[in-house]
Amino acid sequence: MNETLVTVVGNVATTPVYRELPSGPVARFRLAVTARYFDAAKNTWNDGHTNFFTVWAWRALGTNVQGSVSVGEPVIVQGRLKVRDEERGGQHWTSADIEALTIGHDLSRGTSAFRRVARGNPALTAPVSERGEEAEGARDREPAPVG
Incomplete structure (x- = not known):
């Protein structure tokens, strides 16, 4: 190309x-x-x-x-x-x-302040607050199996 x-x-x-x-x-x-x-x-x-x-x-x-x-x-x-x-x-x-x-x-x-956009499977992406901290309980979640 x-x-x-x-x-x-x-x-x-x-x-x-x-x-x-x-x-x-x-x-x-x-x-x-x-x-x-x-x-x-x-x-x-x-x-x-x-x-x-x-x-x-x-x-x-x-x-x-x-x-x-x-x-x-x-x-x-x-x-x-x-x-x-x-x-x-x-x-x-x-x-x-x-x-x-x-x-x-x-x-x-x-x-500049980067903010990740959650896409696709919400279980694979931990929500992020405005201060960049994981949402309450997000750290305890197990990621969904891939594949």
């Missing part, structure tokens, strides 16, 4: 839009990626050109994006790059989309 995989670091530029489709849940948002360069003469960092990507997150990733990502937050996105050329109503435009495989907050620029 000859796909272009990319990893981009940028800021969420639009509020994620979440939809339930027949093919499953999807979330999309625009990501602003600005090049930075060091000007040795002025001893300062400067912003260069900003590229915008539309990030598509499908299935569980889309559901988690909807509950975790907000405008202005720094994120790292890894996924498949898809450049589209289209013409509508006599106007030609090109867009760069990323079909995300993974998305996470950029922890070099702040902190």
